[in-house]
Amino acid sequence: MQTPFVTTDWLSAHLEDDNLVIVDASWHMPNLARDPRTEFREGHIPGAVFFDIDAISDTSTDLPHMLPTPEAFAQAVGALGISETSQILIYDETGLFSAPRAWWTFKIFGAQNVAMLEGGGPKWRSEQRPTQTGDQSPEPTIFTPSFTPEAVVDFDTVLARLTDKKAQILDARPAPRFNAEVPEPRAGLRSGHMPGAINVPVGTLSEAGQLRSETELKALFAERGIDLNRPIITTCGSGITAAVLSLALQRAGAKSVAIYDGSWTEWGGRPDAPIEP
Structure with a gap:
């Protein structure tokens, strides 16, 4: 296998x-x-x-x-x-x-x-x-x-990448949550997204429970301006669908992908975390 x-x-x-x-x-x-x-x-x-x-x-x-x-x-x-x-x-x-x-x-x-x-x-x-x-x-x-420690990143690493732009941040949450149009399902979290993050809703990556093809995924990522040759960090609500996004990136040929394990549950719950609506 x-x-x-x-x-x-x-x-x-x-x-x-x-x-x-x-x-x-x-x-x-x-x-x-x-x-x-x-x-x-x-x-x-x-x-x-x-x-x-x-x-x-x-x-x-x-x-x-x-x-x-x-x-x-x-x-x-x-x-x-x-x-x-x-x-x-x-x-x-x-x-x-x-x-x-x-x-x-x-x-x-x-x-x-x-x-x-x-x-x-x-x-x-x-x-x-x-x-x-x-x-x-x-x-x-x-x-x-x-x-394999390089496959996971923490809050401080994501914060640094937002500043130095050494990695692209992709957020798998649904667009209404990413755009602060609906409240987060977990109480006490702020709404919005990380500055400069790119939204790739998890629902766009599969159909009938099956991951889209390599060709479809490459086109989807290209439409969003994502460079598969540059490092990528995936995030979501709590680290679950970030893994679906990482899987899709792997199928599309991404070279370096890590998951932000704390995801929005950590980011949206911290007053010191920068957020855009």
């Missing part, structure tokens, strides 16, 4: 592979009132384990689902029966929403063979493929992490 995606046909043919670990990484916006773990128990792809994006995170901060330490990540996914050499296949129940965040997280911590299910749970279900209920009890294993 050296491609970011595999098809439902591929998964159907490989469901029983010994080294394959299927991972449900579903996560939903708080305002949707959906509980992904409950939904997992009610039905998931056979053999899948549930990856809790909120729980497998840095618990020392109030910011949501920030990257954990390599050691904490290794302990959590080892308990799910996942090693760095496992064949890891990630999906979510939206189609293409939170799975890229988990995909990026596994890769940043050294997983050697990780992909996503094209179309996710909705496509699998639409094809009347099998599901199972309840929790899984995987056999724990050892995940040996190797961290």
Whole structure:
């Protein structure tokens, strides 16, 4: 699985592979009132384990689902029966929403063979493929992490890049939020965007839960004046859809992409962060 995606046909043919670990990484916006773990128990792809994006995170901060330490990540996914050499296949129940965040997280911590299910749970279900209920009890294993620090940036780095222009800042939030036309879904955050940021709404990157083609994505980025040969930092509301944007940039051939993990939850909550309407 050296491609970011595999098809439902591929998964159907490989469901029983010994080294394959299927991972449900579903996560939903708080305002949707959906509980992904409950939904997992009610039905998931056979053999899948549930990856809790909120729980497998840095618990020392109030910011949501920030990257954990390599050691904490290794302990959590080892308990799910996942090693760095496992064949890891990630999906979510939206189609293409939170799975890229988990995909990026596994890769940043050294997983050697990780992909996503094209179309996710909705496509699998639409094809009347099998599901199972309840929790899984995987056999724990050892995940040996190797961290890639350049793939993630913090507040101070983004602030510096806004000044020195050494990287382009791309924001995956919907245009009404980027343009301060609607309030943020999280209480207490200011509205608007970082000065000089470019809006690339996550909804423009996929169709029916599947990422657009390389040609389509290249055209989309070109229309917005984005130089794929220059460094790029992606951001969003809380670091989830920034990973979808990073994935799309990778497909389009971007040379250097990092995610601002704190994203707007941190930026919009800090009085010292510069904001444009």
